[in-house]
Amino acid sequence: MSVPMMRWRQVSIGMLLAGCFAFAEASAGTQATKPGKGLLELRVRDSTTGYAVEGAWVVDARGGAAGRTYRLPANAQFRAEVAIGSHSLEIGAPSYRAVTTKAVASSGDALPMTVWLDPVRLADDLRRQDRGAAEAPGSAIIRGFVVDRDSGVPISGAEVSLGSARIETDERGFFSVSMPVSSPAGDALPSQSELRVGSAGHQAYVLSNLPLVEGESELIVELSRGTGTQVQNDAHKLLRGPVELEQSQSAPAGVGPEAPPEAPTEGRSNAAQVSAPPSSIRVGYNCSCTNCSTVEVMSLETYVRRGLPREWIASWNAHSLRAGAIAYRSYGSYYVYHPLRPQYDICNSTCCQVNSTATSPSTDSATAYTAGILLQRAGSIFRAEYSAENNNLGCGQPGCSNSFCTCGDGSAGSPGASWPCVVESVDSGHLCAGHGRGMCQWGTQRFALQGQLWNWIEDHYYNDNGSPGGLRSANMTSPLDVASFGPDVTQVAAGDFFTIYISAVSYAELAHTEVMLGASLYSDATGYISDPSQDTKVTLYPGPNDVARGFNVPLTTPGGTYDLLVALWLDVDGDSAITSVDQPLVFYVLPAALTVM
Numbered sequence: 085m086s087v088p089m090m091r092w093r094q095v096s097i098g099m100l101l102a103g104c105f106a107f108a109e110a111s112a113g114t115q116a117t118k119p120g121k122g123l124l125e126l127r128v129r130d131s132t133t134g135y136a137v138e139g140a141w142v143v144d145a146r147g148g149a150a151g152r153t154y155r156l157p158a159n160a161q162f163r164a165e166v167a168i169g170s171h172s173l174e175i176g177a178p179s180y181r182a183v184t185t186k187a188v189a190s191s192g193d194a195l196p197m198t199v200w201l202d203p204v205r206l207a208d209d210l211r212r213q214d215r216g217a218a219e220a221p222g223s224a225i226i227r228g229f230v231v232d233r234d235s236g237v238p239i240s241g242a243e244v245s246l247g248s249a250r251i252e253t254d255e256r257g258f259f260s261v262s263m264p265v266s267s268p269a270g271d272a273l274p275s276q277s278e279l280r281v282g283s284a285g286h287q288a289y290v291l292s293n294l295p296l297v298e299g300e301s302e303l304i305v306e307l308s309r310g311t312g313t314q315v316q317n318d319a320h321k322l323l324r325g326p327v328e329l330e331q332s333q334s335a336p337a338g339v340g341p342e343a344p345p346e347a348p349t350e351g352r353s354n355a356a357q358v359s360a361p362p363s364s365i366r367v368g369y370n371c372s373c374t375n376c377s378t379v380e381v382m383s384l385e386t387y388v389r390r391g392l393p394r395e396w397i398a399s400w401n402a403h404s405l406r407a408g409a410i411a412y413r414s415y416g417s418y419y420v421y422h423p424l425r426p427q428y429d430i431c432n433s434t435c436c437q438v439n440s441t442a443t444s445p446s447t448d449s450a451t452a453y454t455a456g457i458l459l460q461r462a463g464s465i466f467r468a469e470y471s472a473e474n475n476n477l478g479c480g481q482p483g484c485s486n487s488f489c490t491c492g493d494g495s496a497g498s499p500g501a502s503w504p505c506v507v508e509s510v511d512s513g514h515l516c517a518g519h520g521r522g523m524c525q526w527g528t529q530r531f532a533l534q535g536q537l538w539n540w541i542e543d544h545y546y547n548d549n550g551s552p553g554g555l556r557s558a559n560m561t562s563p564l565d566v567a568s569f570g571p572d573v574t575q576v577a578a579g580d581f582f583t584i585y586i587s588a589v590s591y592a593e594l595a596h597t598e599v600m601l602g603a604s605l606y607s608d609a610t611g612y613i614s615d616p617s618q619d620t621k622v623t624l625y626p627g628p629n630d631v632a633r634g635f636n637v638p639l640t641t642p643g644g645t646y647d648l649l650v651a652l653w654l655d656v657d658g659d660s661a662i663t664s665v666d667q668p669l670v671f672y673v674l675p676a677a678l679t680v681m
Contacts, residue, residue: 122168122189128160131200134304136160136236137177145172200382224296225262233306242283293319297398304441326483328434338422359561360591362420368428373435385593388451391439398444401532405450407541414459414468456563456592466558471518478515486520502554539667562669563592579639590624601633602651648677
């Protein structure tokens, strides 16, 4: 395969010492630059707490053959005069995963950038305090951190209120506040409330229309110094007004090179196209539709974790959320290769995908379960569109922008936009909301409540369950691959047991815990011989993995030479067995690998 073996490039101490260090301080006001020079301006923050990242550094590859390295001050802010044009940056810190990204310097004002780094190991003592409250049913529990936006220092003693509940942040800026809620039934949407945060010397912060979902939610609140009030509308996308629903995913397809398809290795057969997802994404924030004034850079999976609960309802069925995670990830990844603007890939608005610092354990779990899985069509990452309600009923009403609504009640699609009709009675009677293309968000929940699994839901919307047509002809990729494999012996007798050693590689950022190792023997004379009793569940971590499974040769096996087949599957239904409902990933053959004497 042509994809790299390792996801994260580690920067050694030697590289840092060899670099040209410069302390970059944030400066107030606008400063004229020299001819041919522009500004790069960024700050580096912990993606789980919002704290300024200690010991952060920036490598600008355009600064020379070895790149120029800047070490950042305590507030992890960087401002430097550099050559006008595109700069390839690598940003990292001790105990954090480095991020590579692109920034554009121009002669005008710099577009401020925030880089969110993921810690290698989560500091559990900093998060999810008072976990006993999380177990209490009928409560929405909002946890988070309050930090100073400029310094990245936690703010203690800040007052946080949610409804009638009041609490102050501790010395780490941490808070946990709860409010009783009822679980929405059927198509009911969650209730909303208002979160207020105040601290002396800072602007008051109001998060309006906060969805109240039973269980935990976590967020980061950054307070700006000064007076007045900063108001942020956190209305869930499915609760937005008709104008915003009509603008949903109205962003143009973008420009840029296509992601190259991955060619199967000679002598092997792929059940799914192996694809390494992009490592990071640049998200435009403070947007009016697709025009944004700031940029936030984060790893792809942090982007999905933060966006999924803003597009899907966090209390929905796990299989609905997993199907949504793949669509959200694929849509965003498409724009990494076809950016909206030179400065950012995608916008944080209903015109693209909504994103914020808020996360939820249920959507975090859906993100981790599907980590790295994309949709591809014609060998390239697919722009996997979705909208709130795709049923072809009530077209022309406010909030429905499907101008090719000809499928009828009980069917979804937009044939004139190359999305053929699909029959789904679960949506009957529901009025169209959104553009009607691709996946129906409400439909994912209705199907999941009827017992459909996430891979069936994904295939239904993007491949018509094996009857593809038009744009409804995408397939899921595999972020997992097999680099090599082989038996521990090459000759066995009927009734013997042998071990298959497999060198696997994961291009996903997160560990996959539901991977099944399948294997079979094959010859033209005998056909397939399997040993499902030895099908093994393993965890594959980012990067190379060495795993193994056994194989019992049946006593009735005829003598002869056999091919050895291995496959990676995802255990979709969680029964620790490979069945027809599970998701095949890769399937490889080692010819004439074993002789049965």
